[in-house]
Amino acid sequence: MVEIAVEGVEAPVKRGSLRTVVAASAAGTAFEWYDFFVFGSLTQIISKTFFSGLTDTAGYIAALALFGAGFAFRPIGALVFGRIGDRVGRKGAFLVTVVLMGAATVAIGLLPTYAQVGILAPALLVLMRILQGFALGGEYGGAAIYVAEHAPPGARGRSTSWVQTSAAFGLFGALLVILATRLAVGAVAGPAAFDAWGWRIPFLVSAGLLAISIWMRLKLSESPSFARMKAAGEGSEAPYAEAFGQWKNLKIVLLALVAIMSAQGAVWYTVFFYVQTFMEKFLKVPPETINGLMMAATAVSAVLYVLFGWLSDKIGRKVVMLFGMTLMLVAYFPGFHMLAQTLNPALAEAQARAPVVVAADPADCSLQFDPVGKAAFVSSCDIAKSVLANAGVSYSNRAAPAGARAQVLLGTTAVDSVDARGLPKDALKATRNDVETRIKAALAGAGYPAKADPARMNLAGAFGVLLVFVIAATALFGPIASTLVELFPTRIRYTAMSLPYHIGTGWIGGFVPFTAFAIVAATGDIYSGLWYPFAFTLLSVITCLLLLPETRHRPLDH
Numbered sequence: 279m280v281e282i283a284v285e286g287v288e289a290p291v292k293r294g295s296l297r298t299v300v301a302a303s304a305a306g307t308a309f310e311w312y313d314f315f316v317f318g319s320l321t322q323i324i325s326k327t328f329f330s331g332l333t334d335t336a337g338y339i340a341a342l343a344l345f346g347a348g349f350a351f352r353p354i355g356a357l358v359f360g361r362i363g364d365r366v367g368r369k370g371a372f373l374v375t376v377v378l379m380g381a382a383t384v385a386i387g388l389l390p391t392y393a394q395v396g397i398l399a400p401a402l403l404v405l406m407r408i409l410q411g412f413a414l415g416g417e418y419g420g421a422a423i424y425v426a427e428h429a430p431p432g433a434r435g436r437s438t439s440w441v442q443t444s445a446a447f448g449l450f451g452a453l454l455v456i457l458a459t460r461l462a463v464g465a466v467a468g469p470a471a472f473d474a475w476g477w478r479i480p481f482l483v484s485a486g487l488l489a490i491s492i493w494m495r496l497k498l499s500e501s502p503s504f505a506r507m508k509a510a511g512e513g514s515e516a517p518y519a520e521a522f523g524q525w526k527n528l529k530i531v532l533l534a535l536v537a538i539m540s541a542q543g544a545v546w547y548t549v550f551f552y553v554q555t556f557m558e559k560f561l562k563v564p565p566e567t568i569n570g571l572m573m574a575a576t577a578v579s580a581v582l583y584v585l586f587g588w589l590s591d592k593i594g595r596k597v598v599m600l601f602g603m604t605l606m607l608v609a610y611f612p613g614f615h616m617l618a619q620t621l622n623p624a625l626a627e628a629q630a631r632a633p634v635v636v637a638a639d640p641a642d643c644s645l646q647f648d649p650v651g652k653a654a655f656v657s658s659c660d661i662a663k664s665v666l667a668n669a670g671v672s673y674s675n676r677a678a679p680a681g682a683r684a685q686v687l688l689g690t691t692a693v694d695s696v697d698a699r700g701l702p703k704d705a706l707k708a709t710r711n712d713v714e715t716r717i718k719a720a721l722a723g724a725g726y727p728a729k730a731d732p733a734r735m736n737l738a739g740a741f742g743v744l745l746v747f748v749i750a751a752t753a754l755f756g757p758i759a760s761t762l763v764e765l766f767p768t769r770i771r772y773t774a775m776s777l778p779y780h781i782g783t784g785w786i787g788g789f790v791p792f793t794a795f796a797i798v799a800a801t802g803d804i805y806s807g808l809w810y811p812f813a814f815t816l817l818s819v820i821t822c823l824l825l826l827p828e829t830r831h832r833p834l835d836h
Contacts, residue, residue: 311448348411349788355415360773380488387481419776439587539782541818544811586756602753638684
């Protein structure tokens with residue numbers, strides 16, 4: 279241990295080796311990311327377990343919304359724990375966050391299902407997700423600041439990039455545990471057992487990881503910069519008022535949000551989460567294949583975070599981040615089209631050969647967005663579109679004469695839908711099933727596959743697309759921690775940097791899967807959801823290029 283003499287302090291401040299500081303901070307953060315990512319990766323199963331009272335599409339949207347709900351509370355956690363970190367200390371704040379996060383995750387693995395207790399099940403799940411998001415809101419800022427305030431000036435980008443890498447370790451661990459559990463449970467109890475009860479195991483594994491994380495963080499001391507600030511009596515007594523009530527600091531908060539975090543949230547959660555939704559729901563790729571691809575991409579990302587963090591120490595933070603967000607801006611639409619061509623070529627061929635068109639009276643069509651499953655889609659247009667939405671099939675719209683019954687057109691084939699308004703419940707269900715059967719038969723006849731054919735998958739090509747996405751995401755995310763730490767003064771750093779970070783990742787990024795999927799359900803175009811992350815990424819490219827200063831040579835004690 280190295281001791282740092284601090285003027286005005288009776289006892290010296292103990293400073294652990296940088297390696298110990300980085301390891302303890304990154305390990306705890308990786309555990310918290312693991313907790314969060316287990317839920318995101320099991321969205322499909324959770325939608326069936328806790329929202330079985332809804333339709334397939336509504337249940338999936340509700341589960342994605344719940345995934346986003348955890349992120350919605352992250353800015354609140356950032357404010358609460360940011361104030362604690364700026365007034366009491368960095369160590370205590372992110373020790374509490376890891377305990378809260380771990381307890382909520384283990385609890386999810388013990389919750390009753392909708393079939394057992396009805397509406398109480400999703401209510402309890404919502405509460406656990408809120409606690410997870412609240413805790414994670416205080417975690418990242420504490421870990422990034424703690425590492426940065428220990429790191430030497432010329433290595434802050436490389437050192438803090440290990441905190442970013444913890445997200446990769448957390449995601450990789452989540453995918454690995456899920457895959458291993460799925461295979462083990464399937465081998466012992468059959469393929470249906472994982473969906474029935476095996477999904478709980480990855481959540482319960484968190485109990486052991488929690489104990490390790492607490493033990494590691496208890497070994498840490500307070501950061502030198504915070505200790506010096508407290509010793510000099512320069513700590514902030516009102517971090518909220520100082521961070522957000524003074525324009526000189528508020529404008530930095532806004533700049534960090536718009537120029538950096540808008541793109542980071544949009545890019546990162548598209549690359550590591552929405553792409554999974556896209557492959558599973560629209561491309562019909564088996565979960566095991568998706569897990570394998572994402573694990574490989576995540577393993578590569580762990581190295582690239584550190585590479586781009588190190589590079590930002592050499593050539594600057596701004597140019598590296600700008601490269602990442604610009605690359606993703608260019609790659610969004612062609613990249614997702616290439617995923618369709620490599621993972622489900624039969625689907626891409628069918629879409630090109632016999633694109634699906636819904637011909638209907640526009641007045642007969644409702645917005646196909648029903649997050650609570652209560653909308654009554656009973657017109658001929660609505661029934662046809664809901665069948666296509668549940669099947670994950672892309673379609674376009676064509677206006678038909680007023681009063682005309684909707685048709686689903688596939689090349690030269692036309693399938694008539696049925697108006698079910700006024701029908702009793704049993705007759706309505708039978709009508710829907712009849713329309714669904716005829717539409718699915720027409721889709722199969724036109725070459726639309728029910729699922730992706732493993733024999734025709736070009737996994738190397740798909741991984742190449744994911745690799746481009748990962749390079750973009752890691753170039754943007756790798757230098758972010760050091761940039762945010764360097765932007766803000768020590769006395770309000772925890773509070774000020776945590777809020778824009780978690781608005782970007784929580785409100786913009788966390789709702790990428792939900793919003794993008796909802797846009798697809800509303801429009802019928804499986805690629806239309808990409809406009810949501812594209813817009814936020816474009817906003818950051820412009821503001822970063824024009825307004826963001828370079829920070830790599832800034833001292834931290836300012």
